[in-house]
Amino acid sequence: MVKCVPPTDTEDTIAAIATPVGQAGIGIIRISGPESLEIAEKIFKPKTPHTAFISHRLCMGYVHDPGSGNVIDEVLLSYMAAPNSYTREDIIEINSHSGYTLLSKILTVLTGLGARLARPGEFTQRAFLNGRIDLSQAEAVVDLMNARSERGLFLAAQQIQGSVKRDVLALRKEAIHILANAEATIDFPEEDIEHLFRDEGAETIRKKLIHPIDILIKAHTERVWIDGINTVIAGRVNSGKSSLLNRLLNETKAIVTDIPGTTRDVIEATFNLWGIPIRIMDTAGIRKVNDEVEKMGIDLALQKTAEADLLLIVIDRSRPINQDDMDLLGHAKNRKALLVMNKIDLPPAPDFAEKADYLNRFSVVEISALTGEGIDHLKEAIKDTILSGDTLTISTSRAVPNLRHRQALLKARDQFLCASKSARKNRPMEIVAFELRNGLDHLGEITGQTIDDEILDSIFSQFCMGK
Numbered sequence: 001m002v003k004c005v006p007p008t009d010t011e012d013t014i015a016a017i018a019t020p021v022g023q024a025g026i027g028i029i030r031i032s033g034p035e036s037l038e039i040a041e042k043i044f045k046p047k048t049p050h051t052a053f054i055s056h057r058l059c060m061g062y063v064h065d066p067g068s069g070n071v072i073d074e075v076l077l078s079y080m081a082a083p084n085s086y087t088r089e090d091i092i093e094i095n096s097h098s099g100y101t102l103l104s105k106i107l108t109v110l111t112g113l114g115a116r117l118a119r120p121g122e123f124t125q126r127a128f129l130n131g132r133i134d135l136s137q138a139e140a141v142v143d144l145m146n147a148r149s150e151r152g153l154f155l156a157a158q159q160i161q162g163s164v165k166r167d168v169l170a171l172r173k174e175a176i177h178i179l180a181n182a183e184a185t186i187d188f189p190e191e192d193i194e195h196l197f198r199d200e201g202a203e204t205i206r207k208k209l210i211h212p213i214d215i216l217i218k219a220h221t222e223r224v225w226i227d228g229i230n231t232v233i234a235g236r237v238n239s240g241k242s243s244l245l246n247r248l249l250n251e252t253k254a255i256v257t258d259i260p261g262t263t264r265d266v267i268e269a270t271f272n273l274w275g276i277p278i279r280i281m282d283t284a285g286i287r288k289v290n291d292e293v294e295k296m297g298i299d300l301a302l303q304k305t306a307e308a309d310l311l312l313i314v315i316d317r318s319r320p321i322n323q324d325d326m327d328l329l330g331h332a333k334n335r336k337a338l339l340v341m342n343k344i345d346l347p348p349a350p351d352f353a354e355k356a357d358y359l360n361r362f363s364v365v366e367i368s369a370l371t372g373e374g375i376d377h378l379k380e381a382i383k384d385t386i387l388s389g390d391t392l393t394i395s396t397s398r399a400v401p402n403l404r405h406r407q408a409l410l411k412a413r414d415q416f417l418c419a420s421k422s423a424r425k426n427r428p429m430e431i432v433a434f435e436l437r438n439g440l441d442h443l444g445e446i447t448g449q450t451i452d453d454e455i456l457d458s459i460f461s462q463f464c465m466g467k
């Protein structure tokens with residue numbers, strides 16, 4: 001664990017195209033760093049010079065190539081002087097027209113004048129390193145862009161305003177206070193305050209740290225509104241997986257044929273079920289094959305099956321059940337899974353009645369992907385399965401920790417629990433203080449106060465260019 005310090009390259013000036021590259025009304029290029037203003041002055045000719053480069057004012061003019069002197073585009077330019085900017089550095093934003101060659105040309109001119117191409121997420125990383133936002137707020141930027149439901153959007157917007165940060169900082173403040181009391185018993189042994197701490201400290205840790213952490217951990221289940229539920233359709237070849245995907249989406253997304261092995265890649269789409277975003281994946285049918293490409297598809301299908309939050313195992317009721325079906329059913333144990341019995345428009349296979357007892361151990365939904373019969377029941381069953389176990393209530397707490405936060409909270413909780421036990425069991429106060437400090441460090445991972453540079457890099461690498 002290292003304390004987070006800004007790397008030296010925040011000294012340089014970075015530039016990137018911040019909008020999708022392609023033909024559009026407007027394209028935005030961003031520049032951030034100490035040289036921003038100087039570089040902009042070399043390429044921008046304002047139409048009315050006295051209005052140029054006033055902080056937080058838009059100015060109209062021309063961007064030109066200082067090498068050739070040619071005008072590249074008519075643009076609107078804004079200058080946001082440090083520290084009142086996204087990165088807390090001097091920022092220049094150029095609103096030009098949008099086209100690949102045009103935006104690339106402007107960027108080339110900027111790099112020719114000393115700006116460096118920004119890495120994905122580097123603007124937000126600078127906002128974090130320069131202390132404008134904490135790490136949880138930086139992560140909320142990605143959540144906002146990825147939110148797949150109204151509520152997901154709302155929660156991400158809360159997080160960008162500091163919902164997670166506030167709760168974690170409050171916990172840290174509490175933990176620092178308890179730690180100070182624990183350390184006082186070590187520093188002033190003659191004052192006999194240790195027995196007081198042992199009586200009350202353990203209880204305070206439970207009430208003021210562990211209990212609120214438990215509430216936060218529970219709120220993690222609300223991440224489904226942002227992340228969606230990873231749902232995988234798995235089954236034997238020709239059981240009707242692609243037909244089911246198309247039915248659920250109400251569109252022909254995947255090719256359906258009676259030729260076994262039609263689907264090879266994973267086909268992914270998202271739809272909303274009662275506001276819950278469902279990320280659904282259609283996969284290659286499971287069977288023993290020699291074809292290398294199909295085999296790769298099947299391996300991918302098995303990998304997605306293992307990782308799914310929710311599994312829809314499709315069985316063709318009109319064919320006798322075989323070992324591939326049985327193997328797939330093995331994946332359903334102790335998981336959120338539904339057994340989707342398909343092709344009920346056809347007569348059941350003769351051996352079906354014998355297998356019914358075994359199959360009924362699973363949550364079974366009967367459908368016909370061909371006619372649409374039973375699809376509404378399936379949707380109900382999907383919702384019930386998602387919500388089972390974790391009670392997905394819309395909490396009053398606006399802080400919804402992501403998976404990384406949850407892991408840090410669990411580690412912090414462990415340490416605080418140890419500290420509380422150590423206090424009760426008359427272990428040396430140095431141990432109590434040590435455990436409290438560890439817990440504090442884990443809380444600091446959430447806000448980014450204590451975090452590994454590698455983890456930091458991996459978080460920001462998920463961002464897009466120019467963000």
Ligand SMILES: Nc1nc2c(ncn2[C@@H]2O[C@H](COP(=O)(O)OP(=O)(O)O)[C@@H](O)[C@H]2O)c(=O)[nH]1
Pocket residue numbers: 235236237238239240241242243244255256257258259260261262263285342343344345346367368369370371
């Ligand atoms: N009768 C009937 N045929 C179906 C049903 N669902 C799929 N099929 C047919 O089964 C074949 C395989 O379907 P497909 O969706 O490609 O299966 P996959 O290989 O599991 O993706 C196609 O000919 C479909 O038209 C169904 O509910 N009833």
Ligand SMILES: [Mg+2]
Pocket residue numbers: 241242243254255262263283285
């Ligand atoms: Mg298919």
